[in-house]
């Protein structure tokens with residue numbers, strides 16, 4: 001890691017030439033063959049594998065992330081995605097024949113080709129810098145696109161090692177890294193792309209969508225949301241407590257799919273709070289401070305934002321509450337709040353804050369979830385099968401997990417994405433390939449059918465109408 005040059009922003013005047021290079025490379029059609037795509041993917045696989053220690057170290061430096069989480073949700077995640085794509089790519093690339101076609105039309109071989117969209121821009125976020133930047137890149141390579149990735153400047157060590165890997169492993173004519181923050185991303189958005197894939201907050205998502213609309217560029221937007229968790233009176237409180245707590249210990253809650261608040265039926269509230277305390281003691285026996293397993297908050301700006309949220313709550317702190325600006329530590333903090341208008345529920349915390357909102361019944365929980373945010377990224381429900389089914393039937397969300405939290409987002413073959421203002425488009429597994437693929441409808445009319453088809457030509461005589 002120390003051998004690498006320090007993180008530095010790409011000079012603004014280089015950005016248009018980086019763009020032009022990947023565009024012209026796409027137009028040479030070299031990224032289209034399966035051999036080329038597999039070669040790039042395999043090379044990326046080994047590039048990541050060779051740099052595992054540096055990748056782990058970078059996450060430690062940026063986020064204080066443990067090696068365990070680094071492998072589980074970042075390094076191993078990307079490696080597995082590549083293996084899955086390589087195993088299935090040939091099948092995905094094949095033409096699909098059109099379904100339910102009348103016999104005469106079958107002679108024209110109606111089918112769908114899988115064409116790459118072209119030269120694409122991928123903008124990543126800081127919390128899982130590899131999976132959120134290299135993950136979409138894997139899809140873009142698989143689809144036969146060329147690409148520029150713009151890692152988050154807020155995880156600079158991760159950004160630097162990703163650049164190194166891309167430069168060492170991939171065809172530099174087709175895959176490039178631009179480093180930087182708002183000015184560099186703005187310069188990238190001035191270019192004409194064939195797709196923009198953005199992960200991050202909704203405010204910037206709107207900037208991206210507006211800019212892309214000027215040139216009718218398609219976008220995938222992977223945004224955030226105020227995800228609810230619901231614990232019904234029939235839930236297994238111990239299980240629910242352990243599982244929701246885990247989502248806030250993982251990466252110190254800097255996870256787009258962690259629940260933002262937990263609504264708990266008053267009947268089981270004491271038991272649930274007790275179990276949260278028991279689980280916290282088990283998962284962090286010596287507390288959060290100096291805990292190698294527990295990440296810190298990415299930077300002072302985000303730490304201060306969380307601290308302001310905590311200071312603004314009208315709720316009662318049940319566990320935690322300590323935060324240290326110098327080390328960017330933020331304890332997992334359970335707060336019992338009285339209203340959905342509380343500062344901890346109104347905003348997405350994107351950190352280890354766990355507001356608990358007591359509710360009188362499932363109907364109230366569903367109503368509140370829909371009022372707080374009609375289309376969150378994730379939704380979690382703990383109860384009987386019938387209760388969980390009711391919650392699913394009466395709410396909307398990008399994805400959902402029943403009797404657990406976040407798990408729908410961890411399935412390598414399940415499409416992941418938001419709905420409404422939590423995002424549009426999806427990826428992972430085949431969806432990553434689809435996300436960068438144009439499904440091009442094609443037919444082919446044999447010359448010998450001319451006699452049969454001549455009826456279409458004018459003049460449209462009365463005799464032709466009879467046929």
Ligand code: NAD
Nearest residue numbers: 124125126151152181182185200201204222223224225256
């Ligand atoms: P971030 O600070 O890393 O920013 C994300 C990207 O946006 C960066 O590459 C950054 O350079 C770029 N950016 C920032 N301001 C910009 C501007 N004005 N114009 C153009 N680009 C700009 O991360 P963040 O946005 O703070 O991430 C946290 C948010 O992202 C949360 O809301 C979280 O829920 C969401 N998120 C969603 C997913 C998902 O998969 N749906 C994953 C991670 C995070």
